[in-house]
Amino acid sequence: MKKIVKTTLACLLALTVSAPVALLPAQAEAATKKAAAKKAAYTTAERTYIKYQSDILYKLRTQSSDIVQFALKADQYENKEEEFYTIMVNKLTAWEKTYKQASKYQPKDVPAKLKQAHASYTQAVQQQGIAIQSMKKTLLEDTLTDEQMDTYAEKFFTATDAFGKPAAAFDAEIKRLNKIYQ
Incomplete structure (x- = not known):
């Protein structure tokens, strides 16, 4: 019995002395990861780019769906064609302003690590441009x-879906990228 107690105490003593030493490599590894995470952070320009582009795509998405x-509610304005036309022109004007904002960032302004995101952004904006032009022709040309109106309307819906x-x-x-850079 005395041998078991002595062995247990010896093991506990060994663990309390060696445990802090065993934790040091883990702590060192955690510190290295933390330092690497600090290196892998977005710059101010990159954060600004992401916020601006995300906001613009959100506006384009909501305006086009609106x-x-x-x-689709055009039937409700059957007797009020002028009111429908005025509301639609106002919505189209706001949409076109957002589209112009979308083309502000030129490829030379794109941070290097965001080139792939910018390519997708550019394709999305191009589709919105096609949709806007189709809607303008449908709405504004007498x-x-x-x-022809059906063709432009179909083009609008196709571009909006695309x-x-x-x-x-x-x-x-x-x-x-957010998983990599914080």
Whole structure:
């Protein structure tokens, strides 16, 4: 019995003396990871870029879906064509202003680690440009035939749907980068 107690005490004493030594490599590794994480941080320019581009894509997404929803409610404005036209022109004007803001950042302004995200952003903005032009032609040109109007409306809906894929790719790339850079 005395041997068991002595052995147990010896083991406990050995653990209390060696445990801090055993923790040192883990602590050193944690400090190295923390230092690496500090190195892998976004710069102010990169944070500004991400915020600006994300905000613009969000505006474009909400404005285009708002126009789609409003266009689908056109039957409710059957007797109020002027009111529908005025509201649609106002929505289209706001959408076009956001589109112009979207083209402010030129490729030379893009931080290096965000080039892939910018490529997706550019594709999304191009689709919005096609959608805006199609809607403007449908809405503002009086000399269009019904077939031409249908063609432009179809082009608008196609471009609006096509906007979703690159916009989602942009969001996914930013999320991927956020896991690396804090």
